[in-house]
Amino acid sequence: MDTENFSDGEWQEVFEEFRLLVVRAGYTDWDASAMDALADEIEDRDSARFDRVPRLFPVEQLRRYAGAFMLFLKARSRYARDERREQLGSLLHTEAGMPVEDFLVDISGRERPIFTDEDDPDGMINELGRFLAELNGEDGAFWDDAPDGGGDGA
């Protein structure tokens, strides 16, 4: 069986699983905005005026959602961190004339670095790149390169 033979129902299941994982990763606000944007797009299509059938097939919704999520994760990639440091250091200095290169977030009185080592957005970006290539029929590496994160196989 190949993914091109997946039914709309199967793609819908994969899409819903993807959304659930995004929410379980803590990104509930992002998911809500992404779904609002998808709904806007469906509503704005001329043909949607005449019926209530979404004009975006589930695989296309999944493709857009996953692509947008990959871009979302880039905000905390290593490349973004290094670029922000360089840009900020060139524009902003302390009163003592030193470049400012650190950025923190105060959460309930505790300062946390924006870029932490608790997760691996770069690894996920790469994984999503392979996933999108599979959806686009470009590359089968998504299947071949199994992560060793340990799934339950359910």
Add this chain to the structure above:
Amino acid sequence: MATRTKTSAEMKKKLRDAFRQHLGVDRLTAGQLLTRAKLQDKAYELAALIEVMARLKAFRPNLIFTLEQGTSLVFRAKGGPIHRTQWPYIRIDDGGVTVGELWVDIECLAISAGLGAKSLTGYLYGKCHELDIVLVRPGTNGRPLPQEIFLGVEAKHREFSKALLKELLGVRREMTMRSRHDRYPDPFWFAWWAAEIPAAPPSGLIAFCSSATITKYQAPADFWGIKMEHLPF
């Protein structure tokens, strides 16, 4: 290199494994996950703040940015008033004269709240609205009044939608009145994108969004003097 059966069940399992391995689903605590989501938004605010400084500098090359009250930029998970001794901020000088200050995560008083709201403390129930970044007049304290704001900036690291447009229009409506005017001499030194903005008090609002769809919503934004800017990653 293993060859996998291409079934939807296998695809879902593969996705679950990836989210576990790379994003800590089922490994990090709920608190850690929610904190990480906040950090993601702040990473985009940081990009927007740098963009604001870069645009201002390109528009007015003599501007100098200095971090006051600290050596690191500190964003606030929850917005609040300006506390000059508690939080770092960016002083902007032009030819040795301070012309403005950049603050992050600041609650600004709404037009509808009236001047008396400046002295109010505690939760204001809609009499103020948080802006991700504000450029205010030098020396502004507490929650800035509309006339103390030069520029408000919202940073949206997500797909743009009509819901976000409505939010922006609501904030803008409470920042300033729509007006054509010539009462202010050189009022828009901070507006690199327009010679004037239809607003009294003369302030601007910029919405940075990582999604290109924001540009589709330019027409209503133009009417209210909101600059819609696609700031991608």
